[in-house]
Amino acid sequence: xxxxxxxxxxxxxxxxxxxxxxxxxxxxxxxxxxxxxxxxxxxxxxxxxxxxxxxxxxxxxxxxxxxxxxxxxxxxxxxxxxxxxxxxxxxxxxxxxxxxxxxxxxxxxxxxxxxxxxxxxxxxxxxxxxxxxxxxxxxxxxxx
Amino acid sequence: xxxxxxxxxxxxxxxxxxxxxxxxxxxxxxxxxxxxxxxxxxxxxxxxxxxxxxxxxxxxxxxxxxxxxxxxxxxxxxxxxxxxxxxxxxxxxxxxxxxxx
Numbered sequence: 059x060x061x062x063x064x065x066x067x068x069x070x071x072x073x074x075x076x077x078x079x080x081x082x083x084x085x086x087x088x089x090x091x092x093x094x095x096x097x098x099x100x101x102x103x104x105x106x107x108x109x110x111x112x113x114x115x116x117x118x119x120x121x122x123x124x125x126x127x128x129x130x131x132x133x134x135x136x137x138x139x140x141x142x143x144x145x146x147x148x149x150x151x152x153x154x155x156x157x158x159x160x161x162x163x164x165x166x167x168x169x170x171x172x173x174x175x176x177x178x179x180x181x182x183x184x185x186x187x188x189x190x191x192x193x194x195x196x197x198x199x200x201x202x
Numbered sequence: 203x204x205x206x207x208x209x210x211x212x213x214x215x216x217x218x219x220x221x222x223x224x225x226x227x228x229x230x231x232x233x234x235x236x237x238x239x240x241x242x243x244x245x246x247x248x249x250x251x252x253x254x255x256x257x258x259x260x261x262x263x264x265x266x267x268x269x270x271x272x273x274x275x276x277x278x279x280x281x282x283x284x285x286x287x288x289x290x291x292x293x294x295x296x297x298x299x300x301x302x303x
Contacts (some may be wrong), residue, residue, distance in 0.1 A: 072225035079255075097286045104257040108224040154294075163231065165261035167294050174293055 062088075063128045067198035070111045070140070078125055078138075080104045085127045086134050091197040098175035099134070099195060105168040106138040106191045113158065114142025114189055132198045136176075139190040145183040152181070203257030205233045205286075212244035218254040222260040238267065242301055244276040247303075260287075261294050268299055279303050 068074045077120055079100040084170055106122060115121035121142055129133040145151050151158070152173075157166035172179045176193040183189040195201075204219040205225035214237055222230060237243065246267055250256070268278045281300045283291065291297060 072223075075223050075225050076221060076255075094286070100255060100259050101290070104223055104255075108257065108259060112224065128288070144282070163227075163262040163266045165258045165265060165294060167258040167261055170293065171258050171290060174289075 059131055060127070061130050064125065065124065065126045067122050067124050069119060070115040070117075070123055070142075071119050072108075072111060074123070075104055075107050075141070078107045078123070082125065082127055082136055085129070086197055089106075089129055089132060089134060089197040090199075092199065095195065095201070099136070099197075102175040102179075102193055102195075103136060103138065106136075106174050106193070109168050109187060109191070110140035110142065110189065112129050112162065112164070113145070114140035116143065132196050132201060134195050134197055136193045136195075137190060139188060141188040144185040144187055145181070145189055146185060148181050148183055185200045203230050205230060207233075207237055208238075209240075212242055213247065214238070214240075214243045215249065217249040217252060221255040222253050222263065222300065223255065224259040226274070227263045228261040234263075235270070238270055241274065244271070244274065245279065245293055245302050246271055246276070247248060247279045247281060249282045250280060250284065250287055253282075253284070253287065256287050257260065258290065258294075261290060261296065264296065272299075277301065279297065291302040 082103040110123045126137040152169040154170040155166040157164040176195045180192045206217045
């Protein structure tokens, strides 16, 4: 099996959302993805990192977000985690249109987009300890 | 994110340029709302031709402007929608509220 792995850590600043999705896309680019797969990956990573910043750290700018990207043959695994406040009810959070922060003009579609744009997505969270989102996506023409 | 706007009668057209994510959504929201203070605006046309990336933060921005316009009996139209942006619009049911041209 061909395997590779990277890990980055960054401050919970909104300007790092574009940095994180660019890193994930650059890592994935070596796996010969289609343009659509790369676009999907960028979107899914952006949703997860945005959640970590807005919800995990509630926009505090001194949190640390971690992103691990692992490639195993044509499978990409992206693990994005924060050590923020955690999600009280994951089932509810995953529902389309549900948002815990309606005052922020959020659409409530973050998890739905992550699910739709990857092959699988798992969320684990513990109140007061943080949240980890684990996404996998097969890349390349054979994954179509 | 840069925004270029032009107004003709009741129609305000805005061309969004760059990436529309949580980071840039605030700026886009403030700029469009400043122009929407003008109550003669009844139609907002948002052109996505030059939006290179959008996630669900963009949806929140569109829906927020839609609500503002709906309150005054106005409407919102989106144009220049790429395939990847279209997928997000479709899965959210946006087209029930907003016309695509």
